[in-house]
Amino acid sequence: MATVAAAGGLVWQIGAAAEPEKGTFAPPEAYPPAEPAEVLAGTDRNAPVPDLASVLPDLLDDPRFSGDLSSVFADAVTGEVLYERDGSEAMTPASSMKVVTAVAAFEHLGPEYRIPTTVVEGPDDDSVVLVGGGDVALTVDGEGYYGGGASLTDLADAVLDARGGDAPSTLYLDTSLFSDSVNADGVSKADLNLYTAPAAPMMLDGGRIDNTVHYTPHYPDPAARVGEVFAELLGADEVADGTAAEGAAELAAVHSEPVAALVDALVLSSDNELADAVAFQTALAVEGEMTWDALGRAHMATLESMGVDTTGLVLNDGSGMSSTNRMTANAFTQLLIGAAGSKASLVFEALPVAGYSGSLLDRFGTATDANGVVRGKTGTLSGVSSLTGSLTTADGRLVVYSIISNDHANGSAVETAMDEVTASVSQCGC
Secondary structure (H helix, E strand, C coil): CCCEEEEEEEEEECCCCCCCCCCCCCCCCCCCCCCCCCCCCCCCCCCCCCCHHHHHHHCCCCCCCCCCCEEEECCCCCEEEEEECCCCCCCCCHHHHHHHHHHHHHHHHHCCCEEEEEEEEECCEEEEEEEEECEEEEEEECCCCCCCCCCCHHHHHHHHCCCCCCCCCCCEEECCCCCCCCCCCCCCCCCHCCCCCCCEEEEEEEHHHCCCCCCCCCCCCCCHHHHHHHHHHHHHCCCEEECCCCCEEEEEEEEEHHHHHHHHHHCCEEEEEEEHHHHHHHHHHHHHHCCCHHHHHCCCCCHHHCCCCCCEEEEECCCCCCCCCCCCCCHHHHHHHHHHCCHHHHHHCCCEEECCHHHHHHCCCHHHCCCCCCEEEEEEEECEEEEEEEECCCCEEEEEEEEEEEEECCCHHHHHHHHHHHHHHHCCCC
């Protein structure tokens, strides 16, 4: 698959495995079309390195940055820090944390991995067990909030085929893969209604009651909702909690969209429940368990393996909703530089493009020079704003950057200032 961005001689693309671990790879609509529009600036590894110390001090002295500010701009080719202001200050990053989730997933799961949801034989001939594998993007019929996805209808049909058309009387729901708290440290349970869902090892449409809306009320027990819908499709009379017996024969399985598609969705639209679900898959692969602590350990290990200075970092979730997360602008830029030389380089393709896609579609209204040349992951919580990504200068040099603001007075003003700072750097012929 061709990409519209090549940076410093690095071409980011999906290296398809000869034998995908789960299912087959089918690029979703979020990927560039067959004939992509010319919206991303070309880069040149031989372009002059900008003298950002000549422009950034005044830009970052903008009074709209009224709180604590941490910022780093670094050369993507050499890794050289071009300018930093309190770059080692650990601060709350909000949804920029999703960059960590994306990189870790690409590194440990790979772009083609698909999350399984399985049905196995029950304790007697008149029962089956639905086993959650961590897929929160399940659909009723293959089309849901996230577009395509594993279909419960297909799964029910396959189970009935395996049973010779005989519907079981009892459906057991096995949610044992996840037994931790429904919220991460630093995330209020009140936020589990509108901004994300209570954590669970399976959900329909991210647990949304209305699967056409991003921020919308969620089911208080998303896994139980899956059980209700699946039992109806299967023709089962009763749903009960249960655990699959070790070695129970598999009757059928369905799989999520590939990790590449899931990462695109969670980064482009800043989807909280999907981000935590993908992070849990990484925790399962690296630590062997699906818990918040395992998630943090897996992500920390990923940062360390990429040469990131982890001093002062706290990683409590994969979505960035936790107010007790701590990241530094140095850590974000070091992570992006490390990712550029690994299979996690796909993260650059997932980042929204200023003026064109995802959470940057409606940003940069006062900085339109950035359109098509700045990519970034936004982050917003009360008193927190961040922007982390890459940009191309007027001379064609690729720069990675991270700006984090905490305890400011006006979040909207800070976001506008961040847009203008990155736009100015992108136009720098300095």
